Amino acid sequence: MRFRDVYKNNLFMLKFVWKYYKIYIITSILISFSSILTPLADVLGPKYIIDFISQKKPFTWIVTVVILIFSIEILKSIYYSWYYKFITPRAHNKIKGGINNLLMQKAASLDLECYENADFYDKYTRALKEADIRALSVVSSTRDFLLSLVYALTLFGVIVTLDPILLLISVVSMLLSSLFGLISGKCQFKYERLLTPFEKHLNYIKRVFYEVQYSKEIRIFPISKLLFKKYDNNIDKIDSVLKTRGKKLTLLNILGDTIEFIMTIGVTMLYLAWKIYNGALTLGDFMALYIASRQFSSRLQVFFNSFTQFYEHSLYITNLKEVLDYESKIENSSDSLEILEEKITDISVDNVSFSYSEREVLHNITIKASKGEKIAIVGHNGAGKTTLIKLIIRLYDVNKGKILINNKDIKKLSVKHLRSKIGLVFQDYQLYSASIAENILLLEVKTPEDEDKVWFALKQVGLYEKVKELPNGIHTLITKEFSNEGIFLSGGEAQKLALARIYIKDYDVVILDEPSSSLDPLAEKQMYENMMDITKNKIAIFITHRLSTTVMADRIYLIDNGRVIEQGTHKELMELNGKYRRMFDAQAQFYREQAEDSLVVS
Numbered sequence: 001m002r003f004r005d006v007y008k009n010n011l012f013m014l015k016f017v018w019k020y021y022k023i024y025i026i027t028s029i030l031i032s033f034s035s036i037l038t039p040l041a042d043v044l045g046p047k048y049i050i051d052f053i054s055q056k057k058p059f060t061w062i063v064t065v066v067i068l069i070f071s072i073e074i075l076k077s078i079y080y081s082w083y084y085k086f087i088t089p090r091a092h093n094k095i096k097g098g099i100n101n102l103l104m105q106k107a108a109s110l111d112l113e114c115y116e117n118a119d120f121y122d123k124y125t126r127a128l129k130e131a132d133i134r135a136l137s138v139v140s141s142t143r144d145f146l147l148s149l150v151y152a153l154t155l156f157g158v159i160v161t162l163d164p165i166l167l168l169i170s171v172v173s174m175l176l177s178s179l180f181g182l183i184s185g186k187c188q189f190k191y192e193r194l195l196t197p198f199e200k201h202l203n204y205i206k207r208v209f210y211e212v213q214y215s216k217e218i219r220i221f222p223i224s225k226l227l228f229k230k231y232d233n234n235i236d237k238i239d240s241v242l243k244t245r246g247k248k249l250t251l252l253n254i255l256g257d258t259i260e261f262i263m264t265i266g267v268t269m270l271y272l273a274w275k276i277y278n279g280a281l282t283l284g285d286f287m288a289l290y291i292a293s294r295q296f297s298s299r300l301q302v303f304f305n306s307f308t309q310f311y312e313h314s315l316y317i318t319n320l321k322e323v324l325d326y327e328s329k330i331e332n333s334s335d336s337l338e339i340l341e342e343k344i345t346d347i348s349v350d351n352v353s354f355s356y357s358e359r360e361v362l363h364n365i366t367i368k369a370s371k372g373e374k375i376a377i378v379g380h381n382g383a384g385k386t387t388l389i390k391l392i393i394r395l396y397d398v399n400k401g402k403i404l405i406n407n408k409d410i411k412k413l414s415v416k417h418l419r420s421k422i423g424l425v426f427q428d429y430q431l432y433s434a435s436i437a438e439n440i441l442l443l444e445v446k447t448p449e450d451e452d453k454v455w456f457a458l459k460q461v462g463l464y465e466k467v468k469e470l471p472n473g474i475h476t477l478i479t480k481e482f483s484n485e486g487i488f489l490s491g492g493e494a495q496k497l498a499l500a501r502i503y504i505k506d507y508d509v510v511i512l513d514e515p516s517s518s519l520d521p522l523a524e525k526q527m528y529e530n531m532m533d534i535t536k537n538k539i540a541i542f543i544t545h546r547l548s549t550t551v552m553a554d555r556i557y558l559i560d561n562g563r564v565i566e567q568g569t570h571k572e573l574m575e576l577n578g579k580y581r582r583m584f585d586a587q588a589q590f591y592r593e594q595a596e597d598s599l600v601v602s
C-alpha cells in the first residue's frame with residue numbers, strides 16, 4: 001500500500017465521521033492546538049522560577065509564574081474534561097450508529113452468493129466487527145498526530161532559542177527512536193494478523209454458550225466438552241503466537257529504550273552539565289533544555305507511531321470500501337426496472353439449469369404454473385426443490401434457460417416489486433425478537449386495520465385463541481430476550497406464526513416450502529384446506545414430503561437429483577407406476593405398519 005492510499009483512506013474515514021458528528025472533528029483539532037500550552041507550562045514555567053530565584057527577583061514574580069501555570073492547567077482540564085467525558089462518548093454513539101447502519105443496509109442488498117463466498121464473507125464480518133472502533137481510531141490517531149506534532153514543534157522552538165546544538169542531538173535521538181517505533185509497529189501488526197483466525201474461533205465458541213438456541217443441546221450432549229477443548233486449544237495457539245511476538249517486542253523495546261537513554265540521558269545530560277560547568281548556561285536553562293529534549297523525542301515517537309496506526313487503519317478501510325463498493329448484481333441491476341402492473345397469472349420455468357458455485361444442482365428444469373393452479377413439488381432431501389424456489393423469487397439468477405412471469409423474463413422485472421407480489425414461507429423461516437403482530441406484518445403496526453389483519457391471519461392458522469388469552473395480545477413479544485413478559489412458542493406454533501404471514505396481503509402467488517414439517521396432523525389438514533381456499537384464484541406452489549397432500553394438487557413435479565423425472569396429477573403418477581408411486585406406497589405402508597404396531601401394543 002502506497003503512502004497516497006494511506007492518506008486517501010484515512011481522509012475517507014474522517015469525512016465519514018465529519019458527516020455524522022462534525023463537532024467531534026472540530027474539538028479534536030482544537031485539542032491538538034491546545035497542546036501548545038503544555039510544553040510552555042512544563043518547560044518554561046520551572047525555568048523562569050529557577051531563574052527568578054537565582055536572580056533574586058521579588059517573590060511576587062514567582063507567584064505570577066505559578067498563577068500562570070495554574071491557570072493554564074485549569075483551562076486545559078476544563079476543556080479536556082468536556083472533550084473526553086461529554087463529547088467523545090456521544091461521538092462514539094453517533095458514529096457507531098451511522099457506520100453500522102450503512103453496513104446493515106449494505107448487507108440487506110448483497111447478493112446471496114456473497115454469503116457463500118468465504119473471502120467476501122470474511123471481509124464483510126471484519127468490516128462490521130471493527131467499523132465503529134476504526135472510525136473513532138482514525139480520529140484519535142489524527143488528533144494524536146497533530147497533538148504530538150504541535151507539541152514537538154513548540155519544544156523545537158524552545159530548544160532552538162536556547163541551544164541549537166542540543167537540537168541536533170535531539171533530532172538524531174528522535175530518528176533512532178522512531179526507527180525502533182516503526183520496526184516494532186510492523187512486528188505488532190504482522191502478528192496481529194496471525195491471531196485473527198484463532199480469535200474468530202474463540203468468539204464463535206463464546207456465542208454458542210450465550211445464545212439460547214444452543215442451550216438445550218449443550219446440556220444434553222457432551223458437545224460442551226468438545227467446545228471447551230477447542231477453546232483451550234485456541235488459547236494455546238494464541239499464546240504461542242504471543243510468545244514469539246513477545247520475545248521480539250521485548251528485545252526491540254529494551255534496545256530502543258537503551259539507545260534513547262544513551263542519547264537523552266548520556267549525551268544530552270553530559271553536554272548540558274558540561275555547559276553549566278563552564279558557565280555557559282543558567283540553572284533554569286539547564287532545567288528547561290533537559291526536560292524539553294526528553295519530551296521532544298518522546299513526542300516525536302508518538303508522531304511516528306501514528307504513521308503505523310494510519311497504515312493499519314488504511315488496511316481496514318480498504319476492506320471496508322470493498323464491501324461498501326460492492327454492486328449487487330440482482331438487487332441493483334439496471335436491467336431489472338420494469339414494473340409488472342397486472343397480477344401474476346403465469347410462471348414458467350423454462351429449461352433452467354443452475355449451480356451454486358461449481359456444482360450444478362438443477363439441470364434443464366421445466367415447470368409451469370397458471371392462475372388457479374395448485375402445484376406440488378416433491379422429491380428427496382437435496383433434490384433441488386428449495387433452490388428452484390430461490391430462483392423464482394430471484395435470490396439467485398439462473399445459469400441457463402429462463403424464468404418467465406406472465407411471459408416476461410424475470411431478469412427484466414423490478415426485483416422488489418416482483419417479490420412484493422409473492423407470499424412465501426421458507427423452510428427455515430425466522431421469527432424475530434419483536435411482537436407477534438410485527439412478526440406477522442413484518443412492518444410497524446400503525447393502524448387498527450393493521451391489527452385486524454393480524455387477528456385475521458391468526459385465525460387462519462389456528463393461533464387466535466392462544467393469542468387472545470395473552471395479556472398483551474398481539475403485542476406480546478416473541479422470546480424473553482427483551483422482556484419477561486415475552487413468550488416462547490413451540491415448534492409447531494412458531495411455524496403457524498410464520499404461515500400467518502401469507503394471509504396478511506392479497507398475494508398473486510403463494511409459495512410454501514415444507515410448511516407442515518412441525519404441524520400436528522389436524523393442524524396440517526386445516527392448513528392445507530385454508531390454503532386451498534385462499535389460493536382459489538392464485539398460483540399456489542408447495543413443496544411437501546407428505547404425499548397425502550399432493551392428492552389435491554393440480555400438478556405434481558417429482559424432482560430427483562436436480563431433474564424433473566415425473567409430472568402429472570396424483571392419479572396419473574400412480575398409474576405411471578414409477579418413483580412417485582414407490583414413494584407414495586412406502587409412506588402409506590409406513591403409516592399402516594405404525595397403526596398395526598400400536599394396535600398390537602394396546
Ligand SMILES: Nc1ncnc2c1ncn2[C@@H]1O[C@H](COP(=O)(O)OP(=O)(O)O)[C@@H](O)[C@H]1O
Nearest residue numbers: 116356357361380381382383384385386387388
Ligand atoms: N447455498 C448453497 N451453496 C451451495 N450449495 C447449496 C446451497 N444450498 C443448497 N445447496 C446444495 O444444493 C442442493 C439442493 O439443495 P436444496 O434445493 O436446498 O434441496 P431440497 O430439495 O432439499 O430443498 C443440495 O445438494 C445442497 O447441498
Ligand SMILES: [Mg+2]
Nearest residue numbers: 385386387427
Ligand atoms: Mg428444501
